[in-house]
Amino acid sequence: MYKLQAILTVLGLALANIAFAGHLDGTTVDQRTAPTGKVLQQGDAPIVEKVVSTIESQPETQPQASAEVEVVEQPPAKEAVETAAATEASSFRGGEEIYSAKCAMCHDAGIAGSPKVGDAAAWTARIAKGEAVLIENATKGFQGDAGMMPPKGGCFDCADEEISAAVEFMVAKSQ
Ligand code: HEC
Numbered sequence: 001m002y003k004l005q006a007i008l009t010v011l012g013l014a015l016a017n018i019a020f021a022g023h024l025d026g027t028t029v030d031q032r033t034a035p036t037g038k039v040l041q042q043g044d045a046p047i048v049e050k051v052v053s054t055i056e057s058q059p060e061t062q063p064q065a066s067a068e069v070e071v072v073e074q075p076p077a078k079e080a081v082e083t084a085a086a087t088e089a090s091s092f093r094g095g096e097e098i099y100s101a102k103c104a105m106c107h108d109a110g111i112a113g114s115p116k117v118g119d120a121a122a123w124t125a126r127i128a129k130g131e132a133v134l135i136e137n138a139t140k141g142f143q144g145d146a147g148m149m150p151p152k153g154g155c156f157d158c159a160d161e162e163i164s165a166a167v168e169f170m171v172a173k174s175q
Pocket residue numbers: 098099102103104105106107111112113114115126129133134135137138142143144145146147148149150152153154155158163166167170
């Protein structure tokens with residue numbers, strides 16, 4: 001039984017080798033030489049020749065592949081720019097979003113002496129200081145008569161722009 005298995009295994013390997021060798025010797029070489037000649041008219045570096053022939057191993061797909069590359073070349077650049085711009089724009093959360101997530105826990109109810117958002121009387125004197133001062137105090141932190149406003153409300157992953165937007169949102173709601 002072992003002998004038979006061994007013979008079958010050897011036979012199988014031999015057949016696989018023949019099939020593989022036949023594949024290499026036959027169509028592939030013809031296919032590779034044809035596109036290579038065409039491509040070489042434009043470039044003469046041997047490395048480029050090898051890379052191109054490896055990528056475009058089938059002559060039938062070569063024209064399509066080239067056309068695709070030419071057409072696709074420009075849009076990805078634009079898309080990349082648009083994507084980058086969109087990412088940049090959306091990476092800053094809005095004032096309302098920041099307020100709800102990071103500030104409302106104190107300012108919704110006036111916890112710990114914080115001026116309650118929507119309570120115009122609590123905000124009049126503060127708004128009179130100017131929005132720039134409020135933004136600076138909210139960003140750096142502020143110890144006032146009423147209590148302690150922690151830097152960025154304790155939101156250390158908030159960008160300065162996000163704190164500004166949150167302050168603007170609070171001021172707009174409290175006039
Ligand atoms: C832990 C509670 C707490 C959190 C959270 C908090 N605040 Fe405050 N905030 C206060 C207190 C208390 C004051 C009042 C300090 C005073 O005037 O004595 C205050 C005051 C302020 C003022 C008025 C500053 C001034 O100059 O009068 C602004 C603006 C403000 N907070 C913005 C924010 C923003 C924006 C957030 C969220 C990113 C936030 N706060 C989160 C407690 C908090």
